[in-house]
Amino acid sequence: MxxxxxxxxxxxxxxxxxxxxxxxxxxxxxxxxxxxxxxxxxxxxxxxxxxxxAPENPTVEALQLEVAKVKKKYKVVLEENKRFQAKLAQYEPPQEEKWGE
Known part of the structure; x- marks a missing residue:
């Protein structure tokens, strides 16, 4: 009870x-x-x-496609950044030769 x-x-x-x-x-x-x-x-x-x-809403599908594109672009930008950093390192003087230290 x-x-x-x-x-x-x-x-x-x-x-x-x-x-x-x-x-x-x-x-x-x-x-x-x-x-x-x-x-x-x-x-x-x-x-x-x-x-x-599976999403049936066209807005959700569009946003998912946009996210996928942005992820791809992000990877490309990261790789480009690595290349630029390596290139920049060629032109920078070593730490011990910097002026003013």
């Missing part, structure tokens, strides 16, 4: 959390939209809730 009250209390706390965080409202809106949909597509919930997996 005591265990049952504790379980009910935990459920009530969790339900309150879901309501306070807006999860209940979001799910209600999604289920209402599904109910009103004449044809029930298999991917309805995935589309509305943003299920994990």
């Amino acid at each position: 005591v265990n049952s009250k504790a379980d009910n209390s935990k459920r009530e706390q969790f339900r309150h959390y879901l309501e306070k965080s807006g999860v209940m409202d979001t799910l209600t809106k999604v289920f209402v939209a599904l109910y009103e949909e004449p044809k029930k597509p298999n991917s309805f919930l995935k589309h509305y809730l943003g299920a994990a997996g």
Whole structure:
């Protein structure tokens, strides 16, 4: 009997959390939209809730492509920096021959 009250209390706390965080409202809106949909597509919930997996949003795909391009450019710039540093080292005097020391 005591265990049952504790379980009910935990459920009530969790339900309150879901309501306070807006999860209940979001799910209600999604289920209402599904109910009103004449044809029930298999991917309805995935589309509305943003299920994990391959992104379907064109903005996300565009950003992923941009990130890939920037990573490639970053690698090129790092290599170029190494070459310039090596070239610069040829023209700098050794530490012990610097003026003013």
